[in-house]
Amino acid sequence: MHEELRHLYHDAEVATEAYNTADEQVKKQSKRVAALTEEGHRVQLRLQRLTAQAGAAARARYRGGGIPVEVQLMLSGDPGYALDNAAQTVHFQLGVEKLIQALDTAKNSLHMRAADAANELKSLEESRMQRDAARGDIEERISKARSIEARLKAGEKRRLAQLEQRSAAKAQNAWLRSRVVKNLNVKPSSAGGAAVAYALRQIGKPYVWGAQGPDSFDCSGLTSQAWAAAGHPIPRTSQEQWRRLPHVRIEDIRPGDLVIYFEDASHVAMYVGKGSIVQAPRPGRTVTLAPIASMQILGVVRPDA
Known part of the structure; x- marks a missing residue:
């Protein structure tokens, strides 16, 4: 009886630590999913701003006729003005190119974050399943051990407690005599x-x-x-x-x-x-x-x- 109870409670503790491990994973992954989701929202807002800026740049280019720099130089009667206008056009074109690159980067980042969040969610659900399975194992083993103890009479419970105490005392005395410490x-x-x-x-x-x-x-x-x-x-x-x-x-x-x-x-x-x-x-x-x-x-x- 003593050995059976000891094994049941030991197995329950093994399952408890398995539950604790899975529960810690769930907590960490929940935070990770929340962080990825929040980051995804930030990237989405940046993507929307860049899209709006790129659209405005495209409309500005369209209104300006998209005239190449060398043509503007030829048509301008004032070389100084033409050079200044050409510099502004080059700057504008470089700005548009940077916007397009930033837009592509934001899109790729958003896709990566979405994929990471999806993988974390999948892993989170698996950890939750492991945790719930461990929970069931714990409750089953504890229930069985308590059922056995409930059937014991008062005298048997006292003898069981005395047996545990004697066993612990014997092991402790041997440990002390060994002078390990x-x-x-x-x-x-x-x-x-x-x-x-x-x-x-x-x-x-x-x-x-x-x-x-x-x-x-x-x-x-x-x-x-x-x-x-x-x-x-x-x-x-x-x-x-x-x-x-x-x-x-x-x-x-x-x-x-x-x-x-x-x-x-x-x-x-x-x-x-x-x-x-x-x-x-x-x-x-x-x-x-x-x-x-x-x-x-x-x-x-x-x-x-």
């Missing part, structure tokens, strides 16, 4: 201390998948918001935190560092010192302190390295 009293950096302080203030708030506060959190929602509060934004999901943040040896861990768990980097917690972490563990639980070795450690990352 020689100094458990290392001080955090200034930003790391601020991140830890934020995370500790959230203790007691419920775990809600996809949540980033202020009233509830999931695992990476807690760590990302803690570091954002410290003035150091980091990636939203545990996988991206593991992939993109600097890795440090576990022997060198200090408060504020993020501990990534499981081979698939599906869970993250914040190290607060003396062998403890603060984490948003899983549905049905609240933000809490826990032993660092209570789960399978993948590695450690340092946001402000």
Whole structure:
């Protein structure tokens, strides 16, 4: 029973991080589509102005008869006037050519922006579908786990909780005896201390998948918001935190560092010192302190390295 629940909640957390990744993509792509659309509007206005200017230039040329410069020189009785008029005509013709070039550039730019926006919209819809699929997977797994827990009697629930505590304590004692970390009293950096302080203030708030506060959190929602509060934004999901943040040896861990768990980097917690972490563990639980070795450690990352 314990193993079945553990696997269900682990799989739910994997799906939660997949949802968070897809949700971040949707947010970024939505901004990108909006920016492309706005830029397209600006190009369209420029295109309209250039079209109007080109039309006015064409009408002016038509009214002037479009007489070539050399003919104007021959017909003019005043060479000085003719030369001045010729210079104006050349300037006018160059201006018309520039208008035509700008018009072509604006048209090409508008077509490119329209194509980019169309591609982003397509990608956005695909990300939304991935997000919705992950949402369904999460809800199904959590529902199944809660259904199992609901069938447990009070005594069975107590035994299950005791089993989890004993398992965590055993792993933590083994970790401490190994002396992997020689100094458990290392001080955090200034930003790391601020991140830890934020995370500790959230203790007691419920775990809600996809949540980033202020009233509830999931695992990476807690760590990302803690570091954002410290003035150091980091990636939203545990996988991206593991992939993109600097890795440090576990022997060198200090408060504020993020501990990534499981081979698939599906869970993250914040190290607060003396062998403890603060984490948003899983549905049905609240933000809490826990032993660092209570789960399978993948590695450690340092946001402000």
